Amino acid sequence: MHPIITAFARSPDRGQGLARDMRVRWALEETEQPYDVRLVSFKEMKQPAHLALHPFGQIPTYEEGGLVLFESGAIVLHIATHHPGLLPEDRDARERAIGWLFAALNTVEPPIFELQNAVLLERDKPWSDERLPLVKDRVRDRLKQLAARLGDTEWLDGGFSAGDLMMASVLLRLRRSSILDEFANLAAYVARAEARPAYNRAFAAQYAVFKGAA
Amino acid sequence: MHPIITAFARSPDRGQGLARDMRVRWALEETEQPYDVRLVSFKEMKQPAHLALHPFGQIPTYEEGGLVLFESGAIVLHIATHHPGLLPEDRDARERAIGWLFAALNTVEPPIFELQNAVLLERDKPWSDERLPLVKDRVRDRLKQLAARLGDTEWLDGGFSAGDLMMASVLLRLRRSSILDEFANLAAYVARAEARPAYNRAFAAQYAVFKGAA
Structure with missing residues (x-):
């Protein structure tokens, strides 16, 4: 089964x-x-x-x-x-990979969720045009920090892990916006993830x- | 150490x-x-x-x-x-408790995060009064579902777990609003959590x- x-x-x-x-x-x-x-x-x-x-x-x-x-x-x-x-053998590395899984879901995704709500649920509201840049900036704040940590490494902490799987999945929700392209290393990171068989x-x-x- | x-x-x-x-x-x-x-x-x-x-x-x-x-x-x-x-002995129950921990952070907290942003970061914006009820309704949608699942049980799944710890912590962020009080069983659930030594x-x-x- x-x-x-x-x-x-x-x-x-x-x-x-x-x-x-x-x-x-x-x-x-x-x-x-x-x-x-x-x-x-x-x-x-x-x-x-x-x-x-x-x-x-x-x-x-x-x-x-x-x-x-x-x-x-x-x-x-x-x-x-x-x-x-999807998780390293080493005990500490394993816990750090799980940490990135939580970071994807509870630190990076919430502002992206807010942006998605602004676009999908409030696009016809009178405040939409003025508010959208504020919401996008809150996403950028997180991506800046993530991009700084990733630097020029391939994955977030050693080999590809469940943390990378979740982080790339969350960042893919930005596909409809151009925000991801403002961060070349993050865009390349997501592209590497998408290229996996x-x-x-x-x-x-x-x-x-x-x-x-x- | x-x-x-x-x-x-x-x-x-x-x-x-x-x-x-x-x-x-x-x-x-x-x-x-x-x-x-x-x-x-x-x-x-x-x-x-x-x-x-x-x-x-x-x-x-x-x-x-x-x-x-x-x-x-x-x-x-x-x-x-x-x-x-903080986790049950039984393997399946253990995984379900971890599931509630994720539900607190990735299903219940994001709309609460959005409400907090609306109150803390956008209170002086011209759209604040008109928009706030929409954001509160998105929180209510989640709480309705959570309240329905909790019913009249003490904790979310058997004994108190890391899932309850996180869910109560997330719901406590609603303290400044009156939304939690609209759901008597959730308010009692949070009160039970707060009463723990x-x-x-x-x-x-x-x-x-x-x-x-x-």
């Missing part, structure tokens, strides 16, 4: 790879774990059967034997902990759902 | 317990681990010595032997993994810094 993940039956981003099942698919591909996918509609996501798996009515979820997990961070950490390929296999699998539904 | 954490030399919230070293102090108190504190000024936080520990120039950091961690989520997970008291020891330790600096 393979683990089962849930994903959107219809892509909200027209197959751009931003839905969060990508993070989980990518981790499964990096660790060479086969998996099955159950597609859920936007309506099904808010119904009791799915809410029992995911209290916030979102995707992805992860079912493996009796274990049910939600939150892409928790699922990626689960996969990285139980299979080689495991990323491409994950992307293709998610894209196939979009094409199938279209 | 005890682990060393960093905290603000001057409280930005006048000792209300919201600075993120509270999350780490609380975890250390729950697991009965002694620790030392190094206070840093807002100026020191942005200088190379501190940036070497925390690339985003914030607190808390955690130093233990050769290990340096940043991100309160990563530090709390480290403490919970290495000392009994370990929380009170952590709060007193952080408050002593505020009083000492004042």
Whole structure:
């Protein structure tokens, strides 16, 4: 029995790879774990059967034997902990990689979430044009610090890890804006991540759902 | 040698317990681990010595032997993994508790972060009065789902865990608003968390810094 993940039956981003099942698919591909996918509609996501798996009515979820997990961070950490390929052997390096996973989700993503809300939910509001630059600057503040730490290294701390997988996934949400291109080393970092064979296999699998539904 | 954490030399919230070293102090108190504190000024936080520990120039950091961690989520997970008291014995229950830790940081906190930005950074903007209700509704959407899952249970999944510690810490950021009081079971949940002896020891330790600096 393979683990089962849930994903959107219809892509909200027209197959751009931003839905969060990508993070989980990518981790499964990096660790060479086969998996099955159950597609859920936007309506099904808010119904009791799915809410029992995911209290916030979102995707992805992860079912493996009796274990049910939600939150892409928790699922990626689960996969990285139980299979080689996404965490270093050394104990301290392992904890630092997990630290970067949290940094991606709780330090870098929140201002990007705010920017996405400004663009998707408040674009028609009278304050949109004046406010957007403020929100973008809050994203830039974080990226400046991240770019300074990354410098000219390939990944955030030694070899590619679950921390890089999550950081690149979060930065990819900036694809629609040009902010990422202001930081050449971060743009190159994301490009390196996107060039990984495991990323491409994950992307293709998610894209196939979009094409199938279209 | 005890682990060393960093905290603000001057409280930005006048000792209300919201600075993120509270999350780490609380975890250390729950697991009965002694620790030392190094206070840093807002100026020191942005200088190379501190940036070497925390690339985003914030607190808390955690130093233990050769290990340096940043991100309160990563530090709390480290403490919970290495000392009994914050994670269940059962393997699946343990992973679910870690799932709640991620849910606190990446699903519940981002809209609260957005609300805090609206209040602290945009209060004097012309759009503030009209926009604030929208931002509050985004927080309410999450709290409704969380309240539905919590129901009338004491903690999120069995006994008190690192997931509850983080969820309560995140919800405490709503203290200045009345939103939490709209959800009686969540308000009671936070009150139960605040009543824990370990929380009170952590709060007193952080408050002593505020009083000492004042």
